[in-house]
Amino acid sequence: MAIPLTYTWRNLWTRRITTILTLVGIALVVFVFAAVLMLAYGVEKTLVDTGSDDNVIAIRRAAHAELMSQIGREAANVIETQPEVALSSDGKPLVTKEVYVVINLLKRETNDLSNVSVRGISPTAMQLRKQVQLTNGRMFQFGTREIIVASNITERFQGCEIGKQLRFGDDQWTIVGHFDGQGSGFDSEIWGDVDQLMPAFGRPVYSSVTFRLRNLDDFDAVKSRVQEDPRTQHVELKRERQFYKEQSQLMADFIRILGIIVTIIFSIGAMIGAMITMYAAVANRTIEVGTLRSLGFRRRSVLTAFLIESILLSIIGGAMGVALASFMSFVQISTVNFGTFSELAFGFKMSPQIVVQSMIFAIVMGIAGGFLPSVRAARLNIVNALRAT
């Protein structure tokens, strides 16, 4: 029979100050761990949410991002006429042929120049990207030098208010509306007419072609046909969500690996803290251990009791850390996306998986920190323990 949990629990409460200090140490490390995972997940989610399951994007084979991709008009037309492409209510193919370029704008806070993505779209683009909604002003008119700007860009960069003009591509572009991409990568873009932007930037080719599938299962069929067609052999089709997931991979992995290395270093400190606390607990309760053992409790009961105490500390500390980290969900940051070399705004995102991973991390810290002191308690000689003062 195990030593009752009330013994463990009340001992933690009795040593309130050391318990709280240890909890704070564990909580801070778990906070950093969870925040790093939330950041990496935030990047992933932002970019993955940019894509849609029933959309397919065509980019040049071996191009990792739209910025490096080139698709000629002939290839774009071949893709547009594939039978798997869905049609709109007026019978037109749901295809957007797009150009993707980067311009420089001045940041509001720092007055520094930073890269911003500009996407030239076809008239059907809004039907393909249902998450994009106009929030202010109106949609730009195709055939004119009008643009719409993501609200996020407006908040972070100078001169993006409705009615103002931005100068890029050797011309002035009038802002006529703001849009919201619902937390997707489109929140970091400026949109205009592809047929206006291509000549403005001297681009004779598109960056990508995106179309909606008639049927979700049609992807393999259209992909193999496009690959076999000599006019489109240089083009690669990907499901849009998968494409954006790959876009996020490099950055998310970088954040995750760097963050976890830093967290592991921090966690060593927290484990030493937990170990010191538990060694002190054993030292303070040597007579109690001797008493319990003399009453008939076995070494493993003592070991378990102390280990549970350490794990309990880590669970509470872990929960505190996760709770603290969840407040980071309200924080939005922006940084240069390694895939597009332009600003990407994203937030810390919590997920059930991050909660589980953080709690496992906390418990591992508790076990690692509590194991040696627990072994020490279990190995105490009864007579010596009873004589301790």
Add this chain to the structure above:
Amino acid sequence: MSLVSVQNVSKSYWRDSFEIPVLNNISFEISEGEFLGLMGPSGSGKTTLLNLIAGIDRPTEGAITVAGTDVTRLNESELAKWRARHVGFVFQFYNLIPVLTAFENVELPLLLSNLSKKERREHVEFALNVVGLEDRMHHYPKQLSGGQEQRVAIARAIVTDPTLLVADEPTGDLDKISAEEILKLLERLNTEFKKTIIMVTHDPRAAEKAHKLRHLDKGELS
């Protein structure tokens, strides 16, 4: 009838490379229902002998049999189980667990038995009733006087109805009145409940309560 048989028991401790003999070839027997007092100067080996009989220490040589079981032959796990079933401990400084209530302290040894929660409650209430502290069962040790703490410790010692009660200076930390109450309680446990008691004491008043007194000096029994 002999309940405890100590045969040619010697015990030495090692400090660095020096052997320190504590008990030297001790042999004696304790009958069932006896109240034995062990007296002697500090360092004479009284507590060591008590610990050996109670199975929390092992002799260097010799055998100790309690109710037919040679405790020196039991492995650590068997010994722990044996202690839980056969020995009740009363310590000089009570050794109650400070974060547990009187009830929970008394219940501790019963957690090692197969009794149900209800049965454990009945046993604990009975033990606390015997020591006169039924009304203090929800008090923590720090809320009790020294004498009351020792009575809780005695309740904990008797709650499993052990074969043997071992008491190491049970009155050593108590004032005169409390000490007298504890001694009366031990005497009652011996006479009314037929408990076999081995008590180590320096206190002549405590020694008076014992049926038989054995003196230890420099590890030798007289």
